[in-house]
Amino acid sequence: MTKFSQAQSELTALLGDRLTLADGVRDVHGSDESWQPAVAPEAVAFPETTAEVAEIVKICSARGVPMIPYGIGSAVEGGIVATRGGLCIDLSGMHEIRAIHPEDLDAVVDAGVTHVALNERLEGSQLFFSVDPGAAATIGGMAATRASGSNAFRYGTMRENVLGLEVVLADGRVIHTSRRARKSAAGYDLTRLFVGSEGTLGIITAVTVRLHRVPEALSSAVCPFPDVAAAVKTVIQTIQAGIPLARMELLDEAALQAVNAYSGLDYAPAPTLFLEFQGTEQGVVEQSQRVARIAAEQGGTDFQWATDAAQRNKLWQARHDAYYAIIESRPGSRSVTTDVCVPISRLAECIAETRRDLQECSLPCPMLGHVGDGNFHVLFLVDPNRLEELAEAEHFNSRMVQRALDMEGTCSGEHGIGLGKREFLQQEHGAAWDVMRSIKATLDPQNVMNPGKVFAD
Amino acid sequence: MTKFSQAQSELTALLGDRLTLADGVRDVHGSDESWQPAVAPEAVAFPETTAEVAEIVKICSARGVPMIPYGIGSAVEGGIVATRGGLCIDLSGMHEIRAIHPEDLDAVVDAGVTHVALNERLEGSQLFFSVDPGAAATIGGMAATRASGSNAFRYGTMRENVLGLEVVLADGRVIHTSRRARKSAAGYDLTRLFVGSEGTLGIITAVTVRLHRVPEALSSAVCPFPDVAAAVKTVIQTIQAGIPLARMELLDEAALQAVNAYSGLDYAPAPTLFLEFQGTEQGVVEQSQRVARIAAEQGGTDFQWATDAAQRNKLWQARHDAYYAIIESRPGSRSVTTDVCVPISRLAECIAETRRDLQECSLPCPMLGHVGDGNFHVLFLVDPNRLEELAEAEHFNSRMVQRALDMEGTCSGEHGIGLGKREFLQQEHGAAWDVMRSIKATLDPQNVMNPGKVFAD
Numbered sequence: 001m002t003k004f005s006q007a008q009s010e011l012t013a014l015l016g017d018r019l020t021l022a023d024g025v026r027d028v029h030g031s032d033e034s035w036q037p038a039v040a041p042e043a044v045a046f047p048e049t050t051a052e053v054a055e056i057v058k059i060c061s062a063r064g065v066p067m068i069p070y071g072i073g074s075a076v077e078g079g080i081v082a083t084r085g086g087l088c089i090d091l092s093g094m095h096e097i098r099a100i101h102p103e104d105l106d107a108v109v110d111a112g113v114t115h116v117a118l119n120e121r122l123e124g125s126q127l128f129f130s131v132d133p134g135a136a137a138t139i140g141g142m143a144a145t146r147a148s149g150s151n152a153f154r155y156g157t158m159r160e161n162v163l164g165l166e167v168v169l170a171d172g173r174v175i176h177t178s179r180r181a182r183k184s185a186a187g188y189d190l191t192r193l194f195v196g197s198e199g200t201l202g203i204i205t206a207v208t209v210r211l212h213r214v215p216e217a218l219s220s221a222v223c224p225f226p227d228v229a230a231a232v233k234t235v236i237q238t239i240q241a242g243i244p245l246a247r248m249e250l251l252d253e254a255a256l257q258a259v260n261a262y263s264g265l266d267y268a269p270a271p272t273l274f275l276e277f278q279g280t281e282q283g284v285v286e287q288s289q290r291v292a293r294i295a296a297e298q299g300g301t302d303f304q305w306a307t308d309a310a311q312r313n314k315l316w317q318a319r320h321d322a323y324y325a326i327i328e329s330r331p332g333s334r335s336v337t338t339d340v341c342v343p344i345s346r347l348a349e350c351i352a353e354t355r356r357d358l359q360e361c362s363l364p365c366p367m368l369g370h371v372g373d374g375n376f377h378v379l380f381l382v383d384p385n386r387l388e389e390l391a392e393a394e395h396f397n398s399r400m401v402q403r404a405l406d407m408e409g410t411c412s413g414e415h416g417i418g419l420g421k422r423e424f425l426q427q428e429h430g431a432a433w434d435v436m437r438s439i440k441a442t443l444d445p446q447n448v449m450n451p452g453k454v455f456a457d
Numbered sequence: 458m459t460k461f462s463q464a465q466s467e468l469t470a471l472l473g474d475r476l477t478l479a480d481g482v483r484d485v486h487g488s489d490e491s492w493q494p495a496v497a498p499e500a501v502a503f504p505e506t507t508a509e510v511a512e513i514v515k516i517c518s519a520r521g522v523p524m525i526p527y528g529i530g531s532a533v534e535g536g537i538v539a540t541r542g543g544l545c546i547d548l549s550g551m552h553e554i555r556a557i558h559p560e561d562l563d564a565v566v567d568a569g570v571t572h573v574a575l576n577e578r579l580e581g582s583q584l585f586f587s588v589d590p591g592a593a594a595t596i597g598g599m600a601a602t603r604a605s606g607s608n609a610f611r612y613g614t615m616r617e618n619v620l621g622l623e624v625v626l627a628d629g630r631v632i633h634t635s636r637r638a639r640k641s642a643a644g645y646d647l648t649r650l651f652v653g654s655e656g657t658l659g660i661i662t663a664v665t666v667r668l669h670r671v672p673e674a675l676s677s678a679v680c681p682f683p684d685v686a687a688a689v690k691t692v693i694q695t696i697q698a699g700i701p702l703a704r705m706e707l708l709d710e711a712a713l714q715a716v717n718a719y720s721g722l723d724y725a726p727a728p729t730l731f732l733e734f735q736g737t738e739q740g741v742v743e744q745s746q747r748v749a750r751i752a753a754e755q756g757g758t759d760f761q762w763a764t765d766a767a768q769r770n771k772l773w774q775a776r777h778d779a780y781y782a783i784i785e786s787r788p789g790s791r792s793v794t795t796d797v798c799v800p801i802s803r804l805a806e807c808i809a810e811t812r813r814d815l816q817e818c819s820l821p822c823p824m825l826g827h828v829g830d831g832n833f834h835v836l837f838l839v840d841p842n843r844l845e846e847l848a849e850a851e852h853f854n855s856r857m858v859q860r861a862l863d864m865e866g867t868c869s870g871e872h873g874i875g876l877g878k879r880e881f882l883q884q885e886h887g888a889a890w891d892v893m894r895s896i897k898a899t900l901d902p903q904n905v906m907n908p909g910k911v912f913a914d
Contacts, residue, residue: 102697103693103697103800103802105696146642148642157640174888175889178867179867180800180865181798181861181865181867181870182831183616183870184867184870185605185867185870187874187886187889189603189646192649196645213699215699236560242670282739339642341639341641344560344639345561373640374639375638375640405636409636410642410643413640413641414640417642421643425643428636428643428644430632431631432633432634435632435647438899440645442895442896442899443892443895454644
């Protein structure tokens with residue numbers, strides 16, 4: 001009898017048919033967007049309230065059943081794969097927007113509310129929620145993985161945009177990590193301890209997020225460059241000049257070709273910056289003229305404005321869909337997606353060395369990145385049935401992470417650790433990794449909260 | 458034989474005359490700017506390197522000697538008072554600016570470097586470090602207390618401006634909490650766990666801080682209002698309108714009179730906003746015209762620009778010195794300084810109720826605040842020898858904190874917990890307070906790191 005089967009009757013009494021052992025449902029919950037082999041949980045629970053989550057956690061903790069919180073499964077490091085079996089807790093049934101406080105520029109949402117749903121609700125209010133990791137992820141999942149995306153350069157990641165959390169701890173206690181005040185010097189910053197903890201310290205059931213005001217004016221531009229180095233130099237000089245761009249995204253030739261094919265566009269197949277300017281009407285004109293001059297000095301002479309809203313939306317939708325576009329460029333493939341982030345001063349060097357290294361790689365490996373943050377990805381497109389391709393991707397991925405660590409960078413800019421980066425985490429943090437493990441052991445002494453993720457046992 | 462005396466010979470062998478038991482030195486290190494009764498440590502150590510701090514910590518931990526890290530003693534909640542005896546570790550001898558990275562907009566400094574010293578070094582570079590809590594505090598101390606100040610509205614507190622820390626743990630291990638990349642999703646956010654931990658989890662020996670670019674143009678304004686409510690409404694409407702002010706500071710009549718007297722100024726004795734605009738030349742003109750219109754609608758018709766640099770510096774120096782000005786307004790007094798922060802939507806109500814309540818207070822109690830953040834202070838000026846005055850101040854302080862907590866606020870916006878707010882911390886956080894204590898017990902099982910602070914035993 002497994003630990004889960006001991007808990008099953010109590011869970012059924014609590015949830016009725018919102019606990020399921022159906023194969024189809026379990027299978028869907030056994031894999032994310034990563035290449036990590038799928039492992040289905042033993043069952044899936046669909047709670048609708050924080051109190052239900054707390055009850056589920058108490059039942060599972062009493063039996064030692066592993067618990068895996070689940071948003072929509074869009075992450076890419078295997079964070080929800082049920083390698084130890086146990087119960088998947090799907091929070092999509094918690095989708096209430098609890099409150100919007102326009103004066104305070106914040107909103108309180110259930111963990112299962114997606115950033116898309118929150119922004120739909122905010123339409124017409126002149127406010128928006130800025131973090132957009134690409135997929136239509138839940139805000140709870142985004143908090144758990146410290147999600148980021150192209151808006152982070154200006155507005156920050158989930159680290160900066162979460163004001164407080166409601167969390168169910170391993171013993172079923174419900175805590176609130178912070179009041180709604182904009183700042184506080186009262187005690188340890190539990191909010192940020194749980195942001196990025198990937199379900200290993202507790203289950204996030206609600207999130208208080210910052211909202212931002214929709215800027216008066218927006219404009220976008222696309223600019224191809226003779227090579228990646230020229231594009232990166234443009235980014236660095238733009239930051240140095242203090243020009244407050246909203247987004248600075250780089251796609252290499254291969255990524256751009258995939259985007260062209262997927263989105264029906266005809267950009268020149270060259271390393272290309274996608275830029276967004278925000279501010280006053282005058283401000284965005286001024287900014288873009290300055291950036292156009294900087295780009296031209298680096299050979300980026302074909303600086304094209306996207307002036308009207310339709311054109312601008314098309315451009316950003318194309319960038320937004322780039323991940324899916326790249327995967328579709330090799331039918332049937334999955335992506336081993338790297339995710340390193342280095343100080344911006346090392347970015348050109350890091351990218352150049354990576355590109356030299358990848359000349360030896362036999363796999364398609366387009367590159368794109370949130371270069372304003374020093375964060376970039378390579379998508380190694382592998383046939384998941386060919387182990388030698390996975391091995392080759394892992395080989396180059398490892399070298400890339402090592403290169404980033406050697407340049408004072410991090411093994412993950414925004415995708416998290418999950419199953420895929422556990423060894424790198426230890427290498428990156430050294431003695432601080434032991435501190436992280438001691439905190440895990442304190443808050444989850446039985447190791448039932450998403451066990452095996454972030455830390456290998 | 459005290460625990461310290463058992464450690465003394467080893468500490469002397471390590472530090473020579475940089476360990477002192479001289480009364481004068483001990484006394485200076487036994488009190489901060491708070492009203493908390495001074496208690497001198499048994500000795501004061503002056504390490505010069507991280508390795509020395511690690512050795513000191515190992516020696517003290519082995520003997521169970523309490524350790525109190527010390528910057529310049531400018532905090533106001535008794536965080537460095539040696540209530541349990543032990544060794545004060547004065548980090549002012551660690552004052553090297555280890556590196557400035559202009560391309561990455563960051564700097565790495567020893568804990569004993571003051572924000573003033575860092576900004577002096579940055580002169581001419583077009584970069585600055587934004588956090589300024591008023592006193593010429595050390596950056597290590599500012600990180601330990603999650604310091605803030607008038608620039609926080611635009612640039613954030615130490616929470617947002619620390620990229621990474623070097624910390625000596627209770628067992629003498631040295632950890633680095635983060636790489637220098639601008640963002641990371643790699644593991645638990647230890648940086649922000651230690652920011653604001655007030656020396657209770659470890660001793661911060663170095664800090665990597667964000668730098669910001671000096672804005673192209675700066676301008677300032679002063680505007681008196683018929684009452685505090687009108688000033689606060691102006692602040693809220695300005696934020697709502699999305700006008701990106703750099704600073705929004707409120708002084709009430711009493712605070713303004715103290716500032717006038719101290720700084721030789723002649724502002725009208727009324728509730729007054731001090732404002733700062735930053736941006737492009739055009740931008741600051743546009744911003745200030747918009748704010749002037751908003752202020753006029755609230756009766757703030759005497760909106761005065763400070764156009765030239767000398768006038769602007771005089772204005773901000775006066776605001777900067779307000780704390781000292783207020784204390785000097787009652788010779789021989791100390792201040793019991795409240796520090797609450799509420800959601801901005803509750804600020805007008807919170808201030809109004811506080812002012813009604815304070816009509817019954819017999820002490821001078823000027824008010825000032827970083828109102829853009831919802832954060833304000835009342836300085837109760839007490840004769841430290843008159844216990845009944847302290848009791849009265851504490852009475853009104855408690856009521857003010859309670860009021861803020863009832864309005865979803867925090868018991869400390871920027872001053873921290875120290876000795877003065879330990880009970881409020883528990884009330885504010887409930888079950889989350891137990892989580893904080895369990896983290897403390899994990900990282901400092903002997904309770905030797907600044908014991909008795911943040912948590913009462």
